[in-house]
Amino acid sequence: MTSIDIKETILDKDSYFNIKRFKIGSIGSDIALKTIDSSNTGKEIVSRYNPEFNKSKFVFEKSKVIKNFNILKDLIDKGNQKKIDSFFGRQAWLSEEPFFIHMTFNFNPYDSIKSLEELSSFLTFYHRYSKTILCVPNILRATNPYTEEKSQKEVEIIDLDGYKRFVNECYDFLHSKNNKPIFVPISLKFTPSQIENLVTYYLGKEYFYFWIDMECKPISEYFEALIMQINDLITKKGRYGDCLIYITNMKREIITHKKKDNSPSSDILSSLAGANLVGSNREPPRNMKNAKPLTNQDKQHKARLFDQSSYYYVKRPDLNINKKENVTENSIRLAREFDNQKKFFLDHLKIEPYIKEKQMIQDHKEILTSFFKGRKVQFPF
Secondary structure, eight states: OOOOOEEEEEEOTTSSOEEEEEEETTEEESSOEEEEEGGGOOHHHHHTTTTTOOTTTEEEEEEEEEOOHHHHHHHHHHOOHHHHHHHTTOOGGGTTSOEEEEEEESSOGGGTOSSGGGGHHHHHHHHHHOOSOEEOOEEOSBSOTTOSSOOSSOOBSOOHHHHHHHHHHHHHHHHHHOOOOEEEEEETTSOHHHHHHHHHHHHHTTOOEEEEEOTTOOOOHHHHHHHHHHHHHHHHTTOGGGOEEEEESBOSBSSOOTTSSEEEBSGGGGTTTTOSEEOOBOOOOOOGGGOOOOOHHHHHHHTOEEOTTTOEEEOOSOOOOOHHHHHHHHHHHHHHHHHHHHHHHHHHSOOHHHHTTSHHHHHOHHHHHHHTTTOOOOOOO
16 A cells, blocks of 8 residues: 655644645645545536646546445446446546545445455455555445434444444555555444444554544534544544544534525634545435425525535526536535635645634634533644
């Protein structure tokens, strides 16, 4: 595995907002690096943002949820090149662009295999198709948010020891194949004590790059606290300057107000939670068995645009909306705002005065309290 050279770390003394100067492949960054969802964009759409669009700011991400083991088995057993290309998100126009994949398993692989060797063909493809970095697949700890069936009681999919075994075996396999940086998963379905156990285990193994799977949840007070726990532990262990945090699969908004013009954003808060890479959104799935046709109100809600001046997602008046254009536009807007945050921070060496001027923050003061109030970050790194 190639280590990522983190040349410098500048940490806000009152929060975990930070500037880390690092390079992944051809991508150099000193801000929260925003990915673009490769499934929800296109060559023509991206080309509209030139010359603003450039490799120093963006990398393409393919996010995938695997519902059961048979999907993997059939993929490899049948060996259909077109299906494999499609499964791993290959697109010809992306062949020269920074691109990587991350997957979430909705099952415990050890219920279907005796050893990871039985997944070696799948993991080999996974390694080859993910070009820029590698993300060990996440396994949902309990009955997952992607299922269409509602359950009153969560059923554990995998325990902590099984999760650590899977991550460790996948890491060793991927490490043996090439020299790409490897990110290990953290499921926020674990309890706080389990997360502490897991992160301590990772640091002991010198796994320093983490991808946090939000699993369709927003960055609200509870989940921010869990991410803060991760940051605190890394800092106390003296490894903050060695680590990178990638947050993805987050719900776009903290609270969904379909009838209101403005909905408070969740994804923009990633940088305040300490993210160095910010991934794509994933909304909780609809129950397709009883799904009703989308109303105009539903369509307007889905097509909201991020407003950099207020940190709200704002309804668009028109209904003639292209999803790929909308998703790409929001990614670009978020990237611009992360750049604005960086510039203010480097000028003032604090970020709170900038953040608290946003209308969304003024309307939801608990957010400011959650990220900043009374916090003093130590620097043992």
